Amino acid sequence: MANSLLKFLRKLLFVTLLVALMVGWIFFATRPDDKHLYQASLLKSRLLKETPSPRIIVVGGSNVAFGIDSELMELELGIPVINDGLHVALGIAPLNEIKSFLQPGDIVIISLEYYNFTDDPSFYGQPQYLADWVEFSPERIWYIHEPYRQMPSIYTIMLQRKINRQLNYYLYGFSYGAGRNFYSGDQFNEHGDFIGHLGQNNQQFAIADSVYPINNIEGAYIFLEEFNQFALSKGATVFYEAQAHRQTNCERTGKKDLDRFFNRLKTRTTIPLLTNLDQLCLPDEYFYDTP
Amino acid sequence: MLFNSFHFLIFFPIVTTLYFMLPHRFRWGLLLAASCYFYMAFIPQYILILFITITVDYFAGIGIESAQGNRKRWLLIASIVANVGMLAFFKYFNFANENISALAGFIGWNYPIENLEIILPIGLSFHIFQSLSYTIEVYRGNQKAERHFGYLALYVMFYPQLVAGPIERPQNVLHQLHEEHRFEYQRVADGLKWMAWGMFKKVVIADRMALFVNPIYDSPTGHEGPALAFATIAFAIQIYCDFSGYSDIAFGSAQVMGIRLMKNFNHPYFAKSISEFWRRWHISLSTWFRDYVYIPLGGNRAGMRRMALNLLITFLVSGLWHGANWTFIIWGALHGAYIVINGLTEPLWTRLRNVGFAKRFYPALDGISHLTTFGLVCFAWIFFRASSVTDAFYISTHLFSGWSGFISQSVKLIQEGIQTGFWGVVNGFFASVNTLSDLTRSEITLSVVALFILLYIEIRQYRGNFMEQFNLKRPVIRYVVYSLLITAILVLGTSYTGVAKAFIYFQF
Numbered sequence: 075m076a077n078s079l080l081k082f083l084r085k086l087l088f089v090t091l092l093v094a095l096m097v098g099w100i101f102f103a104t105r106p107d108d109k110h111l112y113q114a115s116l117l118k119s120r121l122l123k124e125t126p127s128p129r130i131i132v133v134g135g136s137n138v139a140f141g142i143d144s145e146l147m148e149l150e151l152g153i154p155v156i157n158d159g160l161h162v163a164l165g166i167a168p169l170n171e172i173k174s175f176l177q178p179g180d181i182v183i184i185s186l187e188y189y190n191f192t193d194d195p196s197f198y199g200q201p202q203y204l205a206d207w208v209e210f211s212p213e214r215i216w217y218i219h220e221p222y223r224q225m226p227s228i229y230t231i232m233l234q235r236k237i238n239r240q241l242n243y244y245l246y247g248f249s250y251g252a253g254r255n256f257y258s259g260d261q262f263n264e265h266g267d268f269i270g271h272l273g274q275n276n277q278q279f280a281i282a283d284s285v286y287p288i289n290n291i292e293g294a295y296i297f298l299e300e301f302n303q304f305a306l307s308k309g310a311t312v313f314y315e316a317q318a319h320r321q322t323n324c325e326r327t328g329k330k331d332l333d334r335f336f337n338r339l340k341t342r343t344t345i346p347l348l349t350n351l352d353q354l355c356l357p358d359e360y361f362y363d364t365p
Numbered sequence: 366m367l368f369n370s371f372h373f374l375i376f377f378p379i380v381t382t383l384y385f386m387l388p389h390r391f392r393w394g395l396l397l398a399a400s401c402y403f404y405m406a407f408i409p410q411y412i413l414i415l416f417i418t419i420t421v422d423y424f425a426g427i428g429i430e431s432a433q434g435n436r437k438r439w440l441l442i443a444s445i446v447a448n449v450g451m452l453a454f455f456k457y458f459n460f461a462n463e464n465i466s467a468l469a470g471f472i473g474w475n476y477p478i479e480n481l482e483i484i485l486p487i488g489l490s491f492h493i494f495q496s497l498s499y500t501i502e503v504y505r506g507n508q509k510a511e512r513h514f515g516y517l518a519l520y521v522m523f524y525p526q527l528v529a530g531p532i533e534r535p536q537n538v539l540h541q542l543h544e545e546h547r548f549e550y551q552r553v554a555d556g557l558k559w560m561a562w563g564m565f566k567k568v569v570i571a572d573r574m575a576l577f578v579n580p581i582y583d584s585p586t587g588h589e590g591p592a593l594a595f596a597t598i599a600f601a602i603q604i605y606c607d608f609s610g611y612s613d614i615a616f617g618s619a620q621v622m623g624i625r626l627m628k629n630f631n632h633p634y635f636a637k638s639i640s641e642f643w644r645r646w647h648i649s650l651s652t653w654f655r656d657y658v659y660i661p662l663g664g665n666r667a668g669m670r671r672m673a674l675n676l677l678i679t680f681l682v683s684g685l686w687h688g689a690n691w692t693f694i695i696w697g698a699l700h701g702a703y704i705v706i707n708g709l710t711e712p713l714w715t716r717l718r719n720v721g722f723a724k725r726f727y728p729a730l731d732g733i734s735h736l737t738t739f740g741l742v743c744f745a746w747i748f749f750r751a752s753s754v755t756d757a758f759y760i761s762t763h764l765f766s767g768w769s770g771f772i773s774q775s776v777k778l779i780q781e782g783i784q785t786g787f788w789g790v791v792n793g794f795f796a797s798v799n800t801l802s803d804l805t806r807s808e809i810t811l812s813v814v815a816l817f818i819l820l821y822i823e824i825r826q827y828r829g830n831f832m833e834q835f836n837l838k839r840p841v842i843r844y845v846v847y848s849l850l851i852t853a854i855l856v857l858g859t860s861y862t863g864v865a866k867a868f869i870y871f872q873f
Contacts, residue, residue, distance in 0.1 A: 078550040085554070085844070092848035093855075100856055202863045226371040227860060234861040241807035245795070247788055 097233065104236035106209045113259020114139075114160065115168075115210055118266045121156045122172060128179030129154040133169055135162030135187040136268070137317050144265035153181075157266035162187045164207055165199030169301055170217035178309025183348065184298070185315040188327070191335065192286045197294050205231040285326040288335045295342035302345045314339060315348040324355035366406035368614045369568055369858075369866060376403065377618060380524075384622055389545040393515050396542075396622075400524040404487070407528075411486040414451060419518045421447040422496050426503045426517070430510035437504065444500040448493045455485055460689030487871050488528030490686055494653055496521045499535045501657055508535040516542055523624070525615040529608070529870040531629040531649035538624065546623020555832060556620035561850050562822070563613025566606040568858040570815045572866055574603035576859060577802050577812070582750055585760050589767025592801040593760050600750045601743045602816065605634065607869045608647070632827045634742070637734035638711070639703040642742060650686075654679050672708070677701040687749070692757055696748040703741055774800060811857060 106113070122131065130153060132138050138159020147155045158168055172182060190197050198219035205228050208214045218224050261270025302312045316336070324332065329351075336351050366372050380399040387395055405412055425444035429437055459480045469476035499520065502508040511517040520539050526532075581588050581596035588596075612629035619626045633646035643651050659679040665672040677698070684697015717723060718730065744761065751757035775797035782793030795806050804812075825831040835843065860866065 079548055082550050082553060089844055089847050092844060093851045096848060096852040097855060200863060202861050230855060231861045233856045234858055237856050238807040241810060242805055245806035245810060
């Protein structure tokens with residue numbers, strides 16, 4: 075039996091090495107997609123690292139990336155503004171990243187999307203998107219919720235996305251990504267605002283109906299309060315800005331649900347709110363989609 | 366716990382290593398504990414259901430063995446009622462209740478009973494049937510009653526086949542659990558190869574087919590015949606790779622520990638008739654129904670009409686076994702009808718094939734038989750996969766619509782492509798596929814390549830013992846192939862799409 079076991083272990087080791095070689099080759103030979111929207115996350119990380127404090131960091135999903143004019147804010151307030159919004163599917167991972175760069179005097183404005191409060195994966199981030207985010211900066215694996223548990227799936231997804239991307243690159247005749255229009259990492263200004271859509275005739279695109287149920291994710295409020303306490307301990311201040319909502323969406327979501335959401339924020343966290351319920355529902359014509 | 370999870374990737378080597386390290390007398394305990402842990406990874410409290418059925422069958426088995434006459438029969442009935450009752454409560458109560466409620470509404474009766482808020486325990490139909498086969502075989506005198514509660518529990522709960530079979534018979538497995546199995550290189554290596562091949566079928570092929578099937582079956586009314594037909598064929602491949610993949614992993618992981626489970630699939634899509642299909646598809650369930658439903662009903666011993674009725678009943682029950690939904694019942698009824706017609710027309714076909722000149726057309730006749738059988742099976746899969754009877758009827762009645770538009774558009778796209786050379790043809794092909802589904806080119810290409818690999822291996826296995834032949838190849842070739850297979854499982858899966866990856870048969 076000992077011989078049989080040794081023979082087995084020797085061959086298992088050989089196959090494992092071969093697999094490691096193949097996987098390693100795919101992993102290291104395939105570079106991140108330099109036109110990917112998340113390419114901008116490198117700019118945002120650099121801004122977090124290099125912009126001197128005091129500064130305002132606005133963090134959220136694409137509502138923040140597309141929705142604020144940091145330059146104007148900076149002019150009005152006289153302190154640097156960093157737009158750290160990127161994509162709703164990253165959940166709170168960018169907030170965890172901010173923790174590493176917080177300095178005394180920083181003001182963090184959190185504006186998560188309502189979609190983040192639909193379920194746990196939407197709040198903590200969806201692996202298939204987090205994989206792309208980590209690919210641009212490997213140390214980000216530690217900013218993901220429960221990194222040790224998520225690591226295998228994140229890296230597997232990353233490998234699968236690399237293979238698909240590379241294959242698509244060849245199969246689309248090297249024009250893969252052309253269909254993404256201006257949703258590209260190079261369409262951000264020096265503050266981190268997305269500007270690719272400016273000057274386009276966007277109003278012609280009706281915004282898609284996307285009303286998500288706001289659920290009670292217990293961990294969400296605990297996380298936000300822990301973040302707040304951490305920021306306070308670093309000498310920073312945190313505010314919460316509720317995502318602006320189309321009037322139609324406000325009606326669909328229902329006042330009761332929105333009330334409940336605001337109450338939870340008020341009762342379960344000590345984060346000051348910048349908006350109240352009466353201010354967040356805006357006329358439909360203020361909103362438009364991009365092509 | 367799913368076989369295709371990282372959880373299992375850690376669980377399996379730990380359990381297997383401990384299994385070979387422990388003295389034989391402790392192994393049943395280890396495997397039982399591991400099986401409990403495996404099951405409790407889904408919904409922990411449902412382990413109680415297993416405990417109850419095993420306890421009932423343990424005492425029923427001992428009682429049946431020592432009893433005679435009516436008492437023996439009543440003990441068997443008690444065991445059947447306890448097992449089927451559990452199944453009826455968890456799986457069929459809400460279905461029956463909804464139908465009674467709908468009927469009551471139809472006749473204007475205010476029906477007061479609400480549906481129960483229960484989740485169907487994973488794999489309930491599988492372990493209930495496995496447990497039932499134990500008491501029935503003890504009753505028939507084919508199996509001695511198991512006196513060791515732990516071994517009986519392990520027979521029902523053995524983790525490789527706990528949640529989706531194969532539904533074993535006690536004569537095959539119980540004695541193997543008692544025997545001591547040493548580490549044998551070839552057996553362990555072959556077991557791992559079965560696991561890897563099963564995993565490839567599930568992760569690379571079945572899950573990739575789902576990318577094509579799900580969007581179309583989730584909203585069939587937005588699609589025409591070509592998309593519906595391709596999605597149905599893709600589902601036929603998906604369910605085969607999903608379920609046979611699961612069975613291969615179960616077979617392989619049990620083989621590593623020295624336990625030989627029955628093979629559940631034998632290249633069913635190569636069948637030339639529906640009856641042959643059922644001798645090759647989900648063999649453990651087909652033989653279960655044959656032995657415990659069809660034959661006790663009278664089988665083919667009481668004339669043609671009675672045989673047809675018995676077959677129909679058996680397949681209706683089989684449909685219902687799969688799920689508490691009219692779609693499954695219709696699926697079962699369709700197969701019942703197929704097999705009755707198959708049985709009635711078989712003598713005619715045999716006579717026709719024996720006519721002298723027909724022998725020259727054997728290959729063509731065989732081809733037609735293969736295609737007809739596959740077509741009929743695919744048609745029935747529509748009812749199996751559709752979310753509702755309405756959807757299934759929509760799909761089945763629109764299968765032949767929109768083909769001329771699709772064909773002329775595809776021909777046009779490829780003709781345009783031919784004018785611009787090789788890449789033009791490639792672009793035309795992809796554009797044509799994209800009229801049916803918006804999969805990316807890499808997903809389409811990987812699907813096609815994976816299907817060719819599947820077809821190649823299936824043909825080789827069908828013609829002979831592929832694994833034995835492959836084991837004779839040069840070591841370098843073998844190890845490169847194994848490494849490629851494992852790498853493919855890791856990098857060619859579809860986790861990146863975020864679509865759930867549970868095995869289809871877990872829901873039963």
